Amino acid sequence: MSEDDFSSFANEMRGVQRLVHDRADTGKPRTDRRQIAERRAAAQVSNQTTTVDGLSDQFIIDVGAEDELYWARNGVQDTQIRKLKAGQVPFDGSLDLHGMTVEKARITLWDFLAEATRFEIRCVRITHGKAARLDGRRPLIKSHVNTWLRQHPQVLGFVSCQPRHGGTGAVYVLLKRTMLEGRDE
Template sequence: MSSKFSNDDEMDLFRQAMGDTRQIKQDKIQPEAKRNKQKIALDIEKRTVREASFYFSDTFEPAIESDGPIKYVQQGFAHDLAKRIRRGDFQPDLILDLHGMKRDHAKLELAELIHTAIKEHCRCICIVHGIGSGILKAKIPHWLVQHPKIAAFHQAPLEFGGNGAILALVDLGEEEAFF
């Protein structure tokens, strides 16, 4: 075993200087590891997928009128909300364009749009699904009906997409929000 001291006199001098000290006990607490950006993004995506699968079921078939424009008002809200959306009383604060997206990806984007609208206090959102093969046009109203924060929706007026879009009102929990 090698010694840091060259002779015994130096070792004695060191012991005198240290006196009644004792060795520090290691507490073995490691500093918190920094999370990298990829892992944070993956966690956010997993949370969004979890929320989307929680709210939006593909097997649920709500009773929405199929004749005429698509419209819905959640129970407990003013019955004329759909009519007011159609008239253009509400302007969308956020717009989501789902053209060309597959159904599962569109479901995630819709969940993220609603989450963002709640977080940023946006009352009106516009979902542009297009007409195309009609898959998203049929599914989006069914998904919106299932979300508890969607107060009402109606087919968008022509300036916001007409037959290829839906305007939805998000319930922010504020009194007199839609009156």
Template sequence: MNDEDDASLFAEEVAGIKQLEKNEVYLRKKGPQVDFQVRQTAALIVKEADKNHLSQDYVEKVEPNDVLGYKRSGVQEGVFKRLRQGKYGIEARLDLHRHTVAQARDQVYQFADDCLRNDIRVAIIVHGKGDRTPDPANQAMIKSYINKWLRDLDTVMAFHSAQKHHGGLGAVYVLFKKSEKVRLENWEQHQKR
């Protein structure tokens, strides 16, 4: 087809169509006026209400007997080794047994926030191995999400599967970053030396 054929086909298709006047254009039936200010305020309230950015989308599945481990750059190898070995005192604990993914998401987000606000450096999250679930496709679901969520939280510096006496592969040690208050105290303490 050439340009002339295209033009004639178009002319045939639009033949008989009359142009609407400006006041005749309707996108939909007229109804009550929408108050966009109310909509904007409602959207801001919802946005503030759910500051939780942890994903509920698909995550890479881990197996019930997989070891979880992660450390951000800047975490010293010796610190990570002590965390892995369970040599730090556990200051807080979160148990996620019998929680749905949505409940666990909310709990983990709030727990991380609480730990930072209360200057907690090392905590343990008990997620279970998920090996007792009858459906193999849903095994280790919470464990898989924990593996993703902890990486996504800026307050988490490192985590590793726990030692057997702390829950083994059904729990993780979590190292949180120092709060600004603790950072300042440490800086001041080192300046006095």
């Protein structure tokens, strides 16, 4: 290097300070692995509790996006379930659980079924969706609804809907009726 080159270089570097550390600042805060692990553990614990409403998450029956759902309580006539599956039992109420968290869906479903029971509704439709999850696992709300409806005391049975009513993304739900006083049925 000539004296002239060294002088030019020194001139260009005037005012520049040496870096104290050798890592670039990416602008992203470092992840706290301990905090992430604690959050994951807390999420797992909360999913394994039974809430006051009686709908438990202790054992969820995983179902696929295109799986048809079918369940009937012991003693329910096959003809009733066949009519339900064929869409021959009119539904008088409908609930859409799309975009809800699991806990919000549980509360909304419980309240909806309580109201349907209070009004002596025989059949309702629940739209749970069938969205494939980003992590490749089974549909979350659909799997939970499949499990919860089996636990609900007012549910006699349920089947996946006809394509015109949501197909495998919704279910018709047959409910018990307590028969209001003075009703002729």
